[in-house]
Amino acid sequence: MTQTEQPVELAPGTQPEGRGGRGPAALGFLREAALLPVLAVILVVGAVISPVFLTTDNLLAGVGQQVSALGVTVVGESLILLIGGMDLSLESTYGLAPMIAAWLIVPRAAFGSGLMLNPYIGILIVFAIGAAVGLVNGLLIVKARLNGFIVTLGMTVLLAGLQNGSVQGQSPYQLPQPFGFLGTEYLGKVPLSLVVAAVVFVVAGLFLRYHRTGRAIYAIGGNAEAARAAGIRVDRVRIGVYVAGSMLAALGGLLEAGRVSSVTGDQGYQEGIIFTVFAAAVIGGVSLQGGKGTMLGAASGVVLLGLVQNIINLSNAPNYWQLAINGGVILFALVLARIVGGESSAEKG
Amino acid sequence: MNVDNEQHSDTDAANAARAAVAARGISKSYGSTRALRGVDLELAPGRCLGLVGRNGAGKSTLVSILSGLQRPDAGEVTFDGEPAPPAGAVHAWRERLATVHQHSMIVPELTVAENVFLGRLPRRRGRVDWAAVRASAAAVLGEWGSGVDPGRACRDLSVEQRQIVELARAVAAGTRVLLLDEPTAALEHDAVQRLFTRVRQLVDAGVAVLYISHHLEEVFDICDDVAVLRDGELVLAAPTARLDTDALVHAMVHGTATAGERSAAPAAPRPAVAEALSAAETPAEPPAAAAAAAGTAGPVLELRALAAASPYGDLRGVSLTVAPGECVGVVGLISSGVVALGRITAGIQAADGGAVVVDGRALPPGDRAAALEAGVGYIPEDRRAAGYVGGLSIAENMTMSVTDRLSTGRLGVLAPRALTRAARPWADSLALVAASLAQPVADLSGGNQQKVTVARALARGPRLVAALTPTRGVDVASKELLLQALRQAADAGAGVLLATDELDDLVYCDRVLVLVRGRIAARLPGRGYDRTALIAAIEGVAGAFDARPTTETTEAGEEDQ
Numbered sequence: 001m002t003q004t005e006q007p008v009e010l011a012p013g014t015q016p017e018g019r020g021g022r023g024p025a026a027l028g029f030l031r032e033a034a035l036l037p038v039l040a041v042i043l044v045v046g047a048v049i050s051p052v053f054l055t056t057d058n059l060l061a062g063v064g065q066q067v068s069a070l071g072v073t074v075v076g077e078s079l080i081l082l083i084g085g086m087d088l089s090l091e092s093t094y095g096l097a098p099m100i101a102a103w104l105i106v107p108r109a110a111f112g113s114g115l116m117l118n119p120y121i122g123i124l125i126v127f128a129i130g131a132a133v134g135l136v137n138g139l140l141i142v143k144a145r146l147n148g149f150i151v152t153l154g155m156t157v158l159l160a161g162l163q164n165g166s167v168q169g170q171s172p173y174q175l176p177q178p179f180g181f182l183g184t185e186y187l188g189k190v191p192l193s194l195v196v197a198a199v200v201f202v203v204a205g206l207f208l209r210y211h212r213t214g215r216a217i218y219a220i221g222g223n224a225e226a227a228r229a230a231g232i233r234v235d236r237v238r239i240g241v242y243v244a245g246s247m248l249a250a251l252g253g254l255l256e257a258g259r260v261s262s263v264t265g266d267q268g269y270q271e272g273i274i275f276t277v278f279a280a281a282v283i284g285g286v287s288l289q290g291g292k293g294t295m296l297g298a299a300s301g302v303v304l305l306g307l308v309q310n311i312i313n314l315s316n317a318p319n320y321w322q323l324a325i326n327g328g329v330i331l332f333a334l335v336l337a338r339i340v341g342g343e344s345s346a347e348k349g
Numbered sequence: 350m351n352v353d354n355e356q357h358s359d360t361d362a363a364n365a366a367r368a369a370v371a372a373r374g375i376s377k378s379y380g381s382t383r384a385l386r387g388v389d390l391e392l393a394p395g396r397c398l399g400l401v402g403r404n405g406a407g408k409s410t411l412v413s414i415l416s417g418l419q420r421p422d423a424g425e426v427t428f429d430g431e432p433a434p435p436a437g438a439v440h441a442w443r444e445r446l447a448t449v450h451q452h453s454m455i456v457p458e459l460t461v462a463e464n465v466f467l468g469r470l471p472r473r474r475g476r477v478d479w480a481a482v483r484a485s486a487a488a489v490l491g492e493w494g495s496g497v498d499p500g501r502a503c504r505d506l507s508v509e510q511r512q513i514v515e516l517a518r519a520v521a522a523g524t525r526v527l528l529l530d531e532p533t534a535a536l537e538h539d540a541v542q543r544l545f546t547r548v549r550q551l552v553d554a555g556v557a558v559l560y561i562s563h564h565l566e567e568v569f570d571i572c573d574d575v576a577v578l579r580d581g582e583l584v585l586a587a588p589t590a591r592l593d594t595d596a597l598v599h600a601m602v603h604g605t606a607t608a609g610e611r612s613a614a615p616a617a618p619r620p621a622v623a624e625a626l627s628a629a630e631t632p633a634e635p636p637a638a639a640a641a642a643a644g645t646a647g648p649v650l651e652l653r654a655l656a657a658a659s660p661y662g663d664l665r666g667v668s669l670t671v672a673p674g675e676c677v678g679v680v681g682l683i684s685s686g687v688v689a690l691g692r693i694t695a696g697i698q699a700a701d702g703g704a705v706v707v708d709g710r711a712l713p714p715g716d717r718a719a720a721l722e723a724g725v726g727y728i729p730e731d732r733r734a735a736g737y738v739g740g741l742s743i744a745e746n747m748t749m750s751v752t753d754r755l756s757t758g759r760l761g762v763l764a765p766r767a768l769t770r771a772a773r774p775w776a777d778s779l780a781l782v783a784a785s786l787a788q789p790v791a792d793l794s795g796g797n798q799q800k801v802t803v804a805r806a807l808a809r810g811p812r813l814v815a816a817l818t819p820t821r822g823v824d825v826a827s828k829e830l831l832l833q834a835l836r837q838a839a840d841a842g843a844g845v846l847l848a849t850d851e852l853d854d855l856v857y858c859d860r861v862l863v864l865v866r867g868r869i870a871a872r873l874p875g876r877g878y879d880r881t882a883l884i885a886a887i888e889g890v891a892g893a894f895d896a897r898p899t900t901e902t903t904e905a906g907e908e909d910q
Contacts, residue, residue, distance in 0.1 A: 223737070
């Protein structure tokens with residue numbers, strides 16, 4: 001009896017942990033709402049530091065447009081985190097996909113290949129590259145059972161190399177309008193890219209909440225063995241999520257390219273955006289262990305980091321110190337999110 | 350000594366005085382479960398004592414107390430009359446007593462010699478004396494004539510050779526007490542015999558051996574004495590020569606050895622057991638016949654000569670059929686392959702040979718989703734590992750296999766309300782105790798978690814349910830509900846394959862098959878079998894079935910012989 005009955009008796013003891021870590025939907029909402037006071041503090045701090053901060057122009061065009069490309073990528077990473085995976089190569093997909101597309105569509109004079117493809121085809125190429133990278137990652141990780149960390153680490157370096165190599169270190173510019181459209185246009189005062197990001201967040205959030213595959217993603221991240229026992233095609237969903245995540249990163253890259261009207265060799269990997277991507281997701285309550293987190297949370301993480309970034313820019317902090325301030329603030333935000341949300345990124349789900 | 354168990358003061362006083370290990374009045378409880386109640390046990394030098402008992406009798410607890418891993422609530426352990434080191438003082442205990450576990454405890458990346466001297470490599474002037482390590486390891490291993498090269502990496506060794514290394518470690522440490530915890534579970538027959546020869550050598554050299562095994566025949570082969578635990582109490586301690594298998598099984602089941610001490614020569618092979626079994630055998634699967642007569646076409650499940658080697662047990666050609674409306678129990682020790690059988694049937698793992706045929710169609714091996722589509726519900730053996738997703742709600746877990754049916758439109762949209770509506774009847778019929786169906790399953794008690802797992806398996810209206818140890822770790826009341834739910838599924842026309850190591854799970858079965866070391870060793874009707882005989886069969890008492898030709902009508906019979 002000792003062996004067989006132990007689990008029963010242990011179960012009550014493990015309850016508090018279970019409650020704290022993964023509450024029901026209502027609790028999860030509360031945890032995300034818990035970031036609201038932090039956002040309020042940031043708004044106050046921002047207003048004190050710079051009179052420009054709390055203006056519609058700054059919040060929409062400054063913060064909004066800057067975070068939209070990042071935000072779309074965070075959605076991709078969050079999906080991958082939810083199935084219990086990770087993808088470091090999203091940052092390079094974010095650079096490579098628009099780079100190759102731009103190279104194929106702009107004239108030779110603007111550092112293009114000279115092929116001058118139709119810009120709409122260019123947009124398709126962006127997504128195709130995203131899908132291809134995601135598929136390779138997914139197959140290597142899910143089918144060949146390679147470690148996701150090292151596979152995507154290798155992939156990110158490879159892709160960044162391709163990004164620079166394909167244009168010999170140049171930055172294609174003069175992006176034709178349809179290609180840069182999403183990143184440059186405004187709807188009144190609202191940047192189109194912000195609308196795109198908002199739509200992506202909402203669609204992903206609804207998908208995760210109300211679609212069978214969305215629910216399967218939570219099941220797989222929560223307990224892949226149980227999901228498989230329940231008849232969910234775990235491998236297929238996992239690969240699909242890697243593909244979707246990379247395509248979202250490619251879309252993020254397209255928005256960014258539009259915003260700066262060119263694709264630099266630095267976009268993505270050299271900027272090191274993957275740290276910010278992970279930080280935004282984790283601050284927003286997406287668990288690195290998989291199975292836990294929502295799009296609402298991820299969005300709040302993105303907004304939080306976007307505001308902080310904006311304040312740093314406005315504060316005239318010395319250039320040489322911006323990186324250190326940025327890293328310090330993100331670490332601080334992670335600690336804060338841990339305290340506020342009770343969510344441990346080290347906790348074994 | 351007078352402290353000894355009064356009924357069975359077989360150990361002679363002289364021996365007890367210089368017992369290599371003596372446990373007195375050992376009690377241990379986990380919560381409300383009393384694992385051990387005042388157990389007295391003595392191990393004399395130069396004797397091999399077998400410790401037997403059914404699952405949950407307290408063997409594991411006693412072993413962990415004797416090896417210093419746990420502290421008893423009451424009672425004391427002495428070595429050679431001296432008090433034992435405090436529990437948890439690993440090194441001090443290891444000098445007194447060495448344990449060879451069922452699962453190898455060697456470090457695969459180190460060499461044989463390093464493993465033999467693990468944690469106590471001989472040193473000279475602060476450095477490891479590698480020459481001494483190799484020489485002494487070779488000397489110890491040489492004695493065994495094992496042919497294990499001390500310089501080899503242990504990862505290249507066979508299971509048997511790894512065990513030799515573990516024994517050598519014990520010998521090299523100079524331990525005078527050896528505890529063997531189901532050492533033969535992973536060994537082939539010949540290897541078992543070689544192991545026995547080596548253990549015999551040690552015993553003859555004056556080592557005291559405690560031998561824990563599920564296989565009673567092994568106990569008779571190698572042990573001088575045998576002690577029987579039942580419900581945490583020592584119910585029998587006697588020299589093996591004075592007992593026969595019947596008496597031993599009787600003690601394990603009923604607590605006394607009334608079936609009679611051995612009277613005749615060992616040549617008479619356990620008549621009572623054989624009789625009891627063959628008497629119970631006569632009606633050959635009536636429900637299956639009834640189902641066939643009712644005009645149902647073919648069996649819902651047919652396993653054809655399944656063969657597999659896996660961590661979940663080996664199968665060596667198992668064939669069986671399950672008719673619609675029939676509940677077939679497959680019972681055996683966990684190492685016998687019952688779990689592997691269930692996993693293969695459910696499509697969780699692939700067999701090395703043979704086929705799983707559901708409703709006349711062979712399933713693709715190891716494809717759980719395909720098995721589900723073919724109508725196979727699955728209750729995994731370990732609910733925490735595969736039974737539920739702890740962070741998701743009860744409703745969501747219960748409906749996890751039917752989201753395709755519950756979703757609306759071609760887009761696959763799932764309304765949370767649809768999940769709750771589908772889960773509600775299961776929660777009611779299984780008397781699930783929870784705040785609401787939105788509660789995460791991780792917050793439920795073990796019994797209620799298992800109800801969720803069972804509901805998940807049944808929610809799709811399966812043609813066949815592969816239920817693996819469905820009541821493990823579940824309280825008595827929930828047990829009954831879960832088993833009844835399976836019975837109801839069968840009564841509604843599904844086939845149920847209930848693979849278990851727990852006899853109480855078999856109450857609603859129409860037929861029972863006994864699996865021993867990956868083969869079907871006995872076939873019994875669902876009711877009216879002799880419990881004692883069944884346990885004897887499960888524990889692998891050979892002879893009870895040797896003489897009796899199988900009366901099985903299916904083609905499966907060939908595989909047994």
